């Protein structure tokens with residue numbers, strides 16, 4: 088168990104505004120055997136039974152022991168508000184008992200949570216699994232899923248976690264899903280009545296396991312360049328009547344998931360950048376753009392670990408059809424001065440500065 092799955096409600100700071108970058112309502116996540124979903128009032132009795140267990144509570148920093156039954160109700164109620172405000176996501180891990188039989192039913196297995204520190208652009212991972220579900224790989228399955236979700240949906244650059252110094256199982260789990268050692272510290276453990284030494288862990292988007300290779304990737308246009316291959320990507324800043332620029336969020340499962348980008352994509356073999364962009368804008372946003380409405384503006388040339396990106400950026404003020412998130416990606420119309428509030432791939436930084444000055 089990682090230490091900080093706070094099961095005692097924490098008050099929201101007074102006057103806290105909902106964050107405009109807060110994600111939309113949480114859609115349950117599925118793994119091979121588990122579902123991760125918001126806690127419901129009717130989970131309280133099971134939650135209480137599982138967490139009111141010294142073997143579980145002793146590994147968790149903010150969980151009292153014994154755990155009062157009422158606290159389970161209060162805690163579950165508080166998780167809704169925290170999630171709506173984009174401050175924390177404390178979720179149920181459930182599984183199916185008697186899967187495939189007439190007696191199939193959903194059971195609460197444990198909880199997993201992320202608490203965001205907006206100023207540091209990081210979130211802390213915490214989780215626990217009920218004792219009767221130990222030894223089945225529930226922790227790594229749920230934690231790997233939520234970590235992938237977090238980088239794609241919450242505005243964070245880093246996840247952190249901690250585990251008691253003698254909790255080797257949890258430390259190994261964190262290592263397996265991409266966390267790196269980040270030293271040692273001390274945390275107050277409510278159930279232990281005081282401070283305890285912990286190991287600290289951290290991971291960035293770059294530590295996520297690589298997504299499975301895309302089937303038959305289109306051939307990059309400049310394949311024979313020595314050294315790293317040059318990847319040609321065409322991108323576009325769509326500008327609306329109010330001078331706002333459209334950014335799209337890279338979806339979970341793609342490299343750089345969760346970062347905001349200019350719509351566009353790879354130039355396929357035999358395509359011009361303009362033709363590629365017209366195709367991508369149709370595929371991703373369901374809009375029709377005429378080549379004459381694409382004005383070349385600037386380009387990015389950036390060395391990523393595995394390839395060198397060459398990305399012409401076009402400006403476009405005219406298109407037909409309503410802009411639609413065809414692939415379910417988050418979209419944002421952003422004022423030029425606010426572009427730097429959105430975390431973007433490193434290649435885009437110079438483009439953002441140019442665009443801000445130009446618009």
Ligand SMILES: Nc1nc2c([nH]c(=O)n2[C@H]2C[C@H](O)[C@@H](COP(=O)(O)OP(=O)(O)OP(=O)(O)O)O2)c(=O)[nH]1
Nearest residue numbers: 301320322342348349350351352353396432434435
């Ligand atoms: N579209 C776009 N891509 C960007 C930007 N900045 C940046 O570094 N990139 C990088 C991320 C990717 O490595 C690459 C674009 O590739 P992609 O995989 O998203 O392209 P695609 O839409 O053709 O995707 P796919 O069909 O191959 O999944 O360019 C940007 O602002 N817009």
